[in-house]
Amino acid sequence: MIKHVGIQGMTLVAELAAGADIDRINLIEPNGEFVGQRQVAGGTQRVSFELRPAYTPGKYRLVGLKNEEEVADVSYGIQPDLRIVDVGIGKYHPDRMWNGSSRDTDDEAFVAVKNRGTGPDIISKLLFIGDVPYPSDEDGTNYENNDRVSGIYDPSSDSEQAEVVIAAGDQVTLYSSRSPFAFVPGAGVSCLAQPQSGQFELILENQVQETKISRTYDIEYSASSEFDSCDIDIGEV
Structure with missing residues (x-):
């Protein structure tokens, strides 16, 4: 359902598959802390999260939910070098x-x-x-x-x-x-x-x-x- 994740500047962008049946997406930090949530309206094909200037590098999780049930879980490593x-x-x-x-x-x-x-x-x-x-x-x-x-x-x-x-x-x-x-x-x-x-x-x-x-x-x-x-x-x- 989440077909692609990438970084644009200081923004984490998730692209959704056509017809993805998701109500919202949660972003979870590498330490397991909840970062934020985005509602997914009908027809939405991408959601984005602004990273804090001093964000924590590591593996982030994007968790898709439908009626409170987890239906997608994608990890993405964010590490500058x-x-x-x-x-x-x-x-x-x-x-x-x-x-x-x-x-x-x-x-x-x-x-x-x-x-x-x-x-x-x-x-x-x-x-x-x-x-x-x-x-x-x-x-x-x-x-x-x-x-x-x-x-x-x-x-x-x-x-x-x-x-x-x-x-x-x-x-x-x-x-x-x-x-x-x-x-x-x-x-x-x-x-x-x-x-x-x-x-x-x-x-x-x-x-x-x-x-x-x-x-x-x-x-x-x-x-x-x-x-x-x-x-x-x-x-x-």
């Missing part, structure tokens, strides 16, 4: 940055993120920790522990955005909003007369899994006579 797949500096990759804004992109970064899972997730913070010119911790912009700052730029509004939803199977590009690759006197790394090398950790904070998705990169600086004029090269560890 975020992976950082690419990162770059705007100065060296202008084609990967945004268009239509007067804001300078040279010192900002793009971060490509893929959701290889079966459920959506919400990214709420973008951090650069370690040997970058202007890190996100106390050595730089110092927003690592500030819940009101995400570090994510939204070109469409020309402002910082609080969160980004990434649907199952989708890939999104995030942009930094706090110039992690700007050379600032007294903060992070500055250019020296000899080449330098180090590492930094790129971190995404997310709401569903409530864990930090991170990846470590090598970073190299060319020699320079000025504190802000060396070239930067990023490589995978």
Whole structure:
């Protein structure tokens, strides 16, 4: 009777077979808790449930009822799986940055993120920790522990955005909003007369899994006579 279940954004959608004899459908969380119920009027072919921003990943059950009797029971696993797949500096990759804004992109970064899972997730913070010119911790912009700052730029509004939803199977590009690759006197790394090398950790904070998705990169600086004029090269560890 329930022929297909899938995820669209933050919505769980169940498609019903033609002529399905069901009065309503209940959604049950992985821990067995009741989530919600949808009435099924005659001719209805789909019902949907909005997932909470911090929903519990795992196997959900859709239970179809007819006159209080269970007539259908379908399970569907909802589990996000975020992976950082690419990162770059705007100065060296202008084609990967945004268009239509007067804001300078040279010192900002793009971060490509893929959701290889079966459920959506919400990214709420973008951090650069370690040997970058202007890190996100106390050595730089110092927003690592500030819940009101995400570090994510939204070109469409020309402002910082609080969160980004990434649907199952989708890939999104995030942009930094706090110039992690700007050379600032007294903060992070500055250019020296000899080449330098180090590492930094790129971190995404997310709401569903409530864990930090991170990846470590090598970073190299060319020699320079000025504190802000060396070239930067990023490589995978």
